[in-house]
Amino acid sequence: MRGPGQIEFWVIALMIGICAGLAALAFRLGIAALQRLAYGTDDLTMATVAGHLPWWWVLAVPIMGGLVVGLVLDRFTPDGRVRAVADVIEGAALEGGRVELREGLASAAASVITLGTGGSSGREGPVVHLAGVISTLVANRIKASPVTGRELLGCAVAGAVAASFNAPIAGALFAHEVVLRNFAIRAFAPIAISAVAGTVINRLRFGGMTEFNLPQAGTLSFYIELPAFMILGLICALVAAALMAAIFRAETVANRIMSRTGWPRWLRPTVAGALLGLIAIPYPHIIGVGYEATSAALTGRLDLWTAVVFALVKAVAVAITLGGRMGGGVFSPALVMGALTGLAFGILATSIAPQSSGNETLYALAGMGAVGAAVLGAPISTAMIVFELTGDWQTGIAVMTSISLSTALASRMVHRSFFLTQLKRRGVHIAEGPQVWLPQKMRVTAVMRDIGSKTAPSADLLRNMVADGQMMADTLTLEQALRHFDQSGGAFFPVVREDGPTPEILGAVYHIDALRALNAALGEAAAEQHG
Known part of the structure; x- marks a missing residue:
């Protein structure tokens, strides 16, 4: 009835952060192991290696993965739907900080299979929900009140995000800004403890290296170049809105087809896998999280036409993956789309005014943050994720300029964020307060x-x-x-x-x-x- 004291709660937060970090690490290693089994490599060189594999193998792997995903979700979920960040937000607001247990574990398994066998999505959504499963078990065990349950959920999310991205600051801010949707002082210390614990778990395995290594520090011609980053922010808002609309449209079309044809639920991810396999034959960069394409954009190793085509194809692949109910999250694809969009814009901008422009990779960095922030509806934590992923803190004014305008415009075009729009489509109106x-x-x-x-x-x-x-x-x-x-x-x-x-x-x-x-x-x- 009394609940844990402050010190006890901090110890619980530490343990939850460690468990969430281990879960995120296991999730990531599971994807890499399955990718090596299916393609002979992991996400860092996926496009290069998959481009040299036989076409029939590139086609067959996502079909087999989609079939297994469909069977798993059909067996262990009542609606055949993967649980992700939107469900965690709903659990924080309406369920006293609790999420579904069995469905969450099934969603994590389905997402590992999806990302390991050719799906085009991200790993953060299922990891966040998997962390919610851990906090729910603890909350149920100690009979936590709704307030305590929400704080435990925030701790688990912070630990998982920090471990997934090697980003402790972003992990703590993500839990407050996206999941809890407040910055309560009483929750900040335990959430920060969990984020640090999750980061330590990541660095024990991968070291202190950033996810992306930029070849040189970005340079910005202050004041003169800022209008270009403002324009980039507005363009990124349109890209983010188009990506979200494509996903929701794919979901609607797939629902309509399933309703009219009477196909079994398990067949839906299988069909999506077949479509992804067909796309991956000429464009293997769509496979998995997309770190290789993102790294190529951030280091300027793509030309204008390639960046534009890659972005368009990636958007189609993400819509098929999520609309086909395979598995995974939307944030990593948003980062890929943003980096490609920013690079394409940067190539044009620097060619128009080369004397007063920095380098085009700075635009790729800003675009990555702008599209990601618009999709999440979380400018603060997204900016931190971008900085911590790249280790580049010197270009903050350019990144924040693009992020602020992108978030402002995109929030007028969708229901504030991808996750809140998902909930609204299910009849859950959390955005209104x-x-x-x-x-x-x-x-x-x-x-x-x-x-x-x-x-x-x-x-x-x-x-x-x-x-x-x-x-x-x-x-x-x-x-x-x-x-x-x-x-x-x-x-x-x-x-x-x-x-x-x-x-x-x-x-x-x-x-x-x-x-x-x-x-x-x-x-x-x-x-x-x-x-």
Whole structure:
């Protein structure tokens, strides 16, 4: 009932960070092992090696991977859908910091198979949810309150992101900005501890090297060149919006095809794998996370036409992968798209004004952050990820200029971010704030006065109201009940269960009780965010 004390909680946060870091490391090594088994190499040289493999093998591997993914998701999830960051955000807001356990483990397995056998997505989404599974087990074990459960979830996410990207600052900020969606001071210390623990796990295995090695420090002709980075930010917003729209369109089209044809759910990832295999034959850079293509863009080893074509093909491949419900996340593909877009823009910009321009790879770096931030709807943590991935902190003004404008424009074109748009498409409206989603989560039975209690209306009065059709079902949410009160003007209504032939009266819900419950919940949410 009391919950862990501060020191105890910090110890728990440390252990969760270590476990999340180990899970992220195992996830990454699992993908690399499967890629070496299927293609003879890992993501760092995937495009080069896959380009020399027999065409029939490049086609067959994603088909086999899609089949296995389809069978796994069909067996272990009720809807055949991979769980990722959006589900963790929903769990933080609506489920007391808990996520689905069995479905989360199945999603992690499906994503390893997807990325190891030719899928074109990222590893951060499933890793974040896998970390949520770890924190959920701990929260259930210690019977954590919703507030504590959310903080544990934030710790796990921070540890996983930090371990996945070797980025401790970004891991801590990602947990606050994307998952918890607040910067509560009380949660900062344990989340930072978990992020550091996750980073240590990564560096024990891979050392302190950054993910991408830039050949030289970027140079920026201040003031004169800043308008170019502002234009790049706006272009990146359009690219990010197009990428997200393509994914959602692919999801809608695939749903419609499945509905009309009656195909089994397990066949959907298989068909997606076949399409990816066909694309990978001429364009092997789409396979996996895409680190080789990103590195080539950041080091300027691609020409203008190649960068544009690679970006277009990558967008199609990502839409097929995620729309086909294979597995993986969207952030790494966004980084690839951003780097390619930034390089293409940089080649044009530096050729137009070579005397007053820096190098085109600086535009690739800024583009990587701009598209990534627009997709995540998280400019702060994305900027930190870009800096920590590359180790280049000298070009912050250029990167932040592009990121700020890209995020501002993209948030007007989609529902604030890819993840919040995903939730909105499922009918979960978290972006509007707790005043909207809290009454959607609460049930009238939680504020009901039981029949026969001293404060409830008489049983005869309630029966008469039910006979006149004045009642509320016990399945109604507080939002629906408050809307009914506003429309009817009544002070209270009977609450009934409608399972049998006649409604069973459970009690009565008062308008004033519903308002008090909502006010208390909003006060608790505000105290958590500002505590």
